[in-house]
Amino acid sequence: MNIEDYHGVWVFLEHKSGSIVPVSLELLGAGRRLADKRGVSLAGILIGDGVKPLAEHAIAYGADCVYVYDAPIFKYYRTESYMKAIIAGCQKYKPEIFLYGGTSTGKDLASAVATDLATGLTADTTMLDVDAETGLLEASRPAFGGNIMATILCKKDRPQMATVRPKVVKALEPDYSRAGEIMEEPVELREEEIRTKVLDIVRFAVQRIRLDEADIIVAGGKGLGGKAGFEMIREFANTIGASVGASRDAVEAGWIEHHAQVGQTGVTVTPKIYFAIGISGAIQHLVGMQNSGLIIAINQDPNASIFQACHYGIVGDAFQIVPLLTQAFQQALGKEVEYG
Structure with a gap:
């Protein structure tokens, strides 16, 4: 050649x-x-x-x-x-x-x-x-x-x-x-x-929001500790009209469905706003969300890699910070926004 x-x-x-x-x-x-x-x-x-x-x-x-x-x-x-x-x-x-x-x-x-x-x-x-x-x-x-x-x-x-x-x-x-x-x-x-023949095409749809089309995503990681942590961020997401995403660790732990996974082995997303809550910031996850318009991170570890990739970072306990954010948005909006 x-x-x-x-x-x-x-x-x-x-x-x-x-x-x-x-x-x-x-x-x-x-x-x-x-x-x-x-x-x-x-x-x-x-x-x-x-x-x-x-x-x-x-x-x-x-x-x-x-x-x-x-x-x-x-x-x-x-x-x-x-x-x-x-x-x-x-x-x-x-x-x-x-x-x-x-x-x-x-x-x-x-x-x-x-x-x-x-x-x-x-x-x-x-x-x-x-x-x-x-x-x-x-x-x-x-x-x-x-x-x-x-x-x-x-x-x-x-x-x-x-x-x-x-x-x-x-x-x-x-x-x-x-x-x-x-x-x-x-x-x-x-x-x-051609050896392969198409006999029929069967189409069906699954009713769920596509993460790669969402304008706002609230994503949780290993730092949320379990399914209860995802219920907390789901309430926050419902309030601001966001979709819920997750890191690979959270998905593999069984805390949330696989279609919510953001990252190299999940979905690549480009929302206007991306909340990374309890997510450390491994490269595997970053490549899936690094082109988001605005990235806001919440993590207890001040040295977490996610803080090198975000626009705004909050060092603290997500279980204290997220409920306060939810309450503040509910008051500002006057009512909860239905998810989806």
Whole structure:
């Protein structure tokens, strides 16, 4: 392999219900910065059935070009069919960097493509950069249980690939006056060549607030001591109209459900206000909430790492401070705000 033959940054444009998913738009913003630093183009690859109109949105969000694989065989996501389209694109155009959203689809597809192309893949990346001279993608993620940050390089193989967690990078403001190229690629796949068949799609919804969409989050950690501590912060959250989150320690102790976990192995969030109550501030947790607009921490330990990451910190007993905050907000608001 001659890595000098590879140029440009690509983003897999995942879509759902007729729209490009938010993490793909975020990656176009990250990809734009990488491409500009390298002095190369940014492209999106769009695969589906009847998806060509979405290409214009990708250009508005930063893409110079969108390669479209549009055919009935791509109506439903299947690893094998999508993988074959991406491999065809990579072999034809030779991108040097390829980014995927850290969704179930993105992770599944990226690993299959990396295996077939025999290249490297960094999973669950939280920070991206590129060496302008060498073109090496610097993909960083927490390692060793979230205790350190590791920057991973793929020096010998191309394309360099990474899956990136939602909400860790920001999308650009769309500019629908941007000019870009839409390339309709030939599709030579036949249905009989694909081993997996989609027989039915069953949809169901779980009634709960998505943490990654919450404007205010009250999160608790090991310092709350048990389920009773979470009842206390849930009352506070109810009062101010917030969602309840948790650290990994609290979830693993069984004090709260797994879907409330914030961090590297949970949900990445970007609320306007984030209360970290009884949370020490391990890297594993910080990478999931560090982009919050305002971070307020309450902890008994004045040396807790969370105080290095917050905007305001209160050193003290959460079981004394939180009820006072709840009472003050109830008085200020005149009534309790129903949670959810």
